[in-house]
Amino acid sequence: MTSRFDQLADQVLAGKPATEDDALAVLRAHDDELLDVVAAAARLRREHFGNTVKVNYLVNLKSGLCPENCNYCSQALGSTADILKYKWLSTEEALEQAAAGLKGGATRVCMVSSGRGPTNKDVERVADMVGTLKTEHPEVEVCACLGLLKDGQAERLRDAGVDAYNHNINTAESHHDQIVQTHTYADRVDTVAKAKQAGLSPCSGLIAGLGETDEQLVEALFALRELESDSIPVNFLMPFDGTPFENTWELTPARCVLILAMARFVCPDREVRIAGGREMHLRSLQGLALHVANSIFLGDYLTSEGQAAQADLELIADHGFVVLGSQDDADGARGSVDPAKRRRGAGTVVAPNA
Numbered sequence: 001m002t003s004r005f006d007q008l009a010d011q012v013l014a015g016k017p018a019t020e021d022d023a024l025a026v027l028r029a030h031d032d033e034l035l036d037v038v039a040a041a042a043r044l045r046r047e048h049f050g051n052t053v054k055v056n057y058l059v060n061l062k063s064g065l066c067p068e069n070c071n072y073c074s075q076a077l078g079s080t081a082d083i084l085k086y087k088w089l090s091t092e093e094a095l096e097q098a099a100a101g102l103k104g105g106a107t108r109v110c111m112v113s114s115g116r117g118p119t120n121k122d123v124e125r126v127a128d129m130v131g132t133l134k135t136e137h138p139e140v141e142v143c144a145c146l147g148l149l150k151d152g153q154a155e156r157l158r159d160a161g162v163d164a165y166n167h168n169i170n171t172a173e174s175h176h177d178q179i180v181q182t183h184t185y186a187d188r189v190d191t192v193a194k195a196k197q198a199g200l201s202p203c204s205g206l207i208a209g210l211g212e213t214d215e216q217l218v219e220a221l222f223a224l225r226e227l228e229s230d231s232i233p234v235n236f237l238m239p240f241d242g243t244p245f246e247n248t249w250e251l252t253p254a255r256c257v258l259i260l261a262m263a264r265f266v267c268p269d270r271e272v273r274i275a276g277g278r279e280m281h282l283r284s285l286q287g288l289a290l291h292v293a294n295s296i297f298l299g300d301y302l303t304s305e306g307q308a309a310q311a312d313l314e315l316i317a318d319h320g321f322v323v324l325g326s327q328d329d330a331d332g333a334r335g336s337v338d339p340a341k342r343r344r345g346a347g348t349v350v351a352p353n354a
């Protein structure tokens with residue numbers, strides 16, 4: 001029997017966009033419909049992205065010490081989260097980090113700095129890093145994420161070789177003022193528009209689990225569709241101790257899959273990226289989520305550690321996907337790993353794996 005979500009996929013594939021009611025229905029699917037939702041959303045994913053997974057790598061150029069008060073952020077003003085804090089990396093340090101990500105299989109490097117927005121000097125610093133990175137790795141895609149942009153800065157970054165600019169709307173306009181007070185939703189939208197006008201590929205997404213309603217999650221996704229965001233990072237709140245959202249746990253693994261599926265139905269041909277909080281919230285459903293989303297970050301996040309990069313690559317291969325731009329992508333080859341020989345538990349003096 002064809003599920004109601006398959007019918008929705010048929011409709012979207014036929015060119016009729018999902019409505020807000022459709023999106024809400026996906027978000028509110030019953031537990032016993034989870035696989036129906038994934039199977040239907042996977043058809044859209046395969047239609048636009050085949051069996052590829054885009055792998056992105058974050059380089060945190062400047063960490064912590066931010067004057068803004070985004071309540072979810074470990075780097076924010078007032079956060080007492082015990083994170084790494086440092087000022088700008090040098091060009092050499094940034095390149096060393098980026099090279100590690102590229103070696104691991106990433107095709108896009110996301111160069112991020114904390115702060116309200118860059119000064120023109122900061123933009124020049126990043127322009128220099130990007131120029132050097134592109135000289136050494138001409139094939140790499142670079143996304144900059146430096147905060148709110150002033151006039152002319154997006155154009156300067158584009159001229160330096162930046163391909164995309166990330167600035168998340170984070171949540172629905174109707175919920176924005178509950179999560180940050182030092183800048184407005186309109187400020188965020190303005191920066192996405194500036195990036196797009198300059199010819200940079202707009203990357204803008206959200207964070208789920210911030211106390212928003214289902215309707216507000218749908219509102220945020222439709223806003224991203226309206227903004228024509230090419231890439232949509234979907235973050236799941238990591239509730240750092242020392243931030244206003246500490247001890248806020250609103251998400252389940254199945255809920256996270258439904259949120260990603262909703263994003264896929266609303267924006268079927270856009271890169272839907274499973275972003276921060278993937279391991280913590282999706283847990284053993286990370287693989288299922290890859291049948292809906294088509295992009296991940298490799299390795300670590302800005303201020304938190306992800307699972308081992310090798311585990312990310314195995315996750316992709318185990319689910320029958322290939323890393324976009326890799327040799328596997330080119331020739332359809334599949335890797336293999338030797339079984340890890342047991343050296344603990346019975347027959348050893350080492351504690352068992354239990």
Ligand code: SF4
Pocket residue numbers: 066067068069070073074075076077113114115116147
């Ligand atoms: S999200 Fe960005 S602007 Fe907001 S506090 Fe964190 S680093 Fe600062």
